[in-house]
Amino acid sequence: DAKTTQPNSMESNEEEPVHLPCNHSTISGTDYIHWYRQLPSQGPEYVIHGLTSNVNNRMASLAIAEDRKSSTLILHRATLRDAAVYYCILRRPGSARQLTFGSGTQLTVLP
């Protein structure tokens, strides 16, 4: 799977939007962009995924650049419970099934 690059850490104020960036300049045309997060002392949990179009679900929105070389996870109103490590992962159909985690972004939410 292609490599992703994320900032090591970000801070946000509670109840403000958070934009978490991910660069994936070597993405192939069939790679899906997945986001998972890991809250303290828990296993990772799925957040959202997309291929080309922007996606929304109850947890977050995913904005994908037109050239697909970058994407942004958007938390519309950060809460203290959103403090976690956020991982951006590329998945290719038919490739190995495991998730290859990068170092992720540690999000701190300030009250």
Next chain:
Amino acid sequence: DTEVTQTPKHLVMGMTNKKSLKCEQHMGHRAMYWYKQKAKKPPELMFVYSYEKLSINESVPSRFSPECPNSSLLNLHLHALQPEDSALYLCASSALTSGGGETQYFGPGTRLLVL
């Protein structure tokens, strides 16, 4: 039910002990995974089972022995571990789909300390 359960939550064992970690899911998923996560690091894959058969072993030492007795259960048998094996052991499952949108569901992990 989208839950993956793992037992025990915590485990302390000596280097000569034999212990087992257990993972269970009832989502009908036919792929199950073991990951290992050291402190402040991302999870790393250990094993993948597809249709109860071992499909990937990421060159894991033989002191870790996985077992998939049925489609809902995954075990990790531990024997003669080293202190550096202390870590969080995560189990995950997923439906076997051909698309890239397949998502994995993780358990809370077993925190293992080897003395």
